[in-house]
Amino acid sequence: RLHTVAILGRPNVGKSTLFNRLVGRKQAIVDDTPGVTRDRIEGICRLGRIPFRVVDTAGLEAGPEESLAGRMRQVAMQGLAEADVGLFLVDARTGITPMDEEIAAELRRQAKPILLLANKSEGRIAEAQAAEAWSLGLGEPLLVSAEHGDGLPDLLAALEPYL
Numbered sequence: 132r133l134h135t136v137a138i139l140g141r142p143n144v145g146k147s148t149l150f151n152r153l154v155g156r157k158q159a160i161v162d163d164t165p166g167v168t169r170d171r172i173e174g175i176c177r178l179g180r181i182p183f184r185v186v187d188t189a190g191l192e193a194g195p196e197e198s199l200a201g202r203m204r205q206v207a208m209q210g211l212a213e214a215d216v217g218l219f220l221v222d223a224r225t226g227i228t229p230m231d232e233e234i235a236a237e238l239r240r241q242a243k244p245i246l247l248l249a250n251k252s253e254g255r256i257a258e259a260q261a262a263e264a265w266s267l268g269l270g271e272p273l274l275v276s277a278e279h280g281d282g283l284p285d286l287l288a289a290l291e292p293y294l
């Protein structure tokens with residue numbers, strides 16, 4: 132069976148950039164405008180000889196169930212439900228936001244392994260800020276830079292037990 136990894140997080144944290152980095156193609160649209168990814172996008176990544184499926188989800192925006200944000204949120208949580216492990220991204224440059232905290236609380240309630248990624252961690256200032264992510268109660272944040280590829284070997288090593 133092909134295992135599945137779902138990429139989660141609020142808009143603009145770099146989910147689509149990480150997806151493209153893992154899948155090795157510019158398949159997901161990367162944009163500064165929040166909410167560009169409306170539907171889930173899937174691709175195949177490889178860890179050594181083990182292939183696994185990666186799902187880029189829409190940003191987990193807070194909002195009422197019947198709103199667009201609410202529907203996007205449901206799609207993302209559905210993506211997690213179907214996955215073997217979730218990658219929860221936060222932005223080490225902006226720091227932890229109330230929306231990150233809300234999503235983290237929801238993820239802690241799921242019985243699903245979650246790896247916490249502090250993205251945009253290139254550079255020393257962001258590296259120091261990334262430690263803030265410990266406060267989310269999801270364990271040790273892995274420092275990565277989806278744009279530059281920093282931390283990818285560590286990320287793949289952390290994923291290995293779930294694949």
Ligand code: GDP
Pocket residue numbers: 140141142143144145146147148149160161162163165166167168190250251252253275276277278279
């Ligand atoms: P999404 O909304 O979570 O899918 O985020 P995107 O992948 O569309 O990225 C949002 C913005 O963050 C874009 O301008 C990216 O170029 C930028 N970005 C993504 N990853 C990194 C990173 O590792 N470092 C920096 N500095 N910027 C990044």
Ligand code: MG
Pocket residue numbers: 146147148159160161167168
């Ligand atoms: Mg996106």
